Amino acid sequence: MMLLANQLWRTAAMTLCVLSIAGEAAAQICIEADVRFAGVHPSQLTVQSMQNEAATIWRHYGVQIQWPSSLGDVQCPSVIGSFDVLVENRPSSGRHTSAAPVLGRTRLVPARIERVGIYVDYDETQALIESVGQSQLLTLAGHPDLGPVDIGRALGRVLAHEIGHVVLGASGHQPFGLMRRSFAPNDLVTSLRWAYTLSRQEVERLGLRERELREYGTPASPAR
Secondary structure, three states: OHHHHHHHHHHHHHHHHHHHHHHOOOOOEEEEEEEEEEEOOOOHHHHHHHHHHHHHHHHOOOEEEEOOOOOOOOOOOOOOEEEEEEEEEOOOOOOOOOOOOOOEEEOOOOOOEEEEEEEEEHHHHHHHHOOOOHHHHHHHHOOOOOOHHHHHHHHHHHHHHHHHHHHHOOOOOEOOOOOEOOOOHHHHHOOOOOOOOOOHHHHHHHHHHHHHHHHOOOOOOOOO
């Protein structure tokens, strides 16, 4: 019981710290992310979960993600960056042989962000979170079996990381948080987001990056 209380206290303290840092974010950035799928198209629940997760992670830091393909999505008054996101889902046996699978990738853009390509591997992400046992999943996500929302949440975290490389203008990785080098399966399936945050230095960089991007003008919106 004492151990559980200590864990709850640390989680609460970390949450308060994250909220404090987020509250100091000066950035007011709106980006557009046009998502398409190759191979097996996921369920609508998975797509909505992915978009919600990526958007929620970045909203804390003054970054709004606009989804052109989502009807009824709130439109930003101005967009200063756009992404073309490809989520590939081509299940095949024998693919998952790497000790550190590549869940996503993008290219760093130092100046104007316009139609930047992001790749997310649905199959690799799903395979990774399927390594979490039922008892762990029950504790982390509140149910013993993976569902479309869980897969979407994991994909959204991968997408948020890749967006971070470009929005922050940083090719490297951090020891902790959203921009760390790799994600553990448990971190991808948990309903908590404490492992997907920015450091104070990254928040400060985000404010500088906003000014840099605005100096290069607003890119044209992707074709609908």
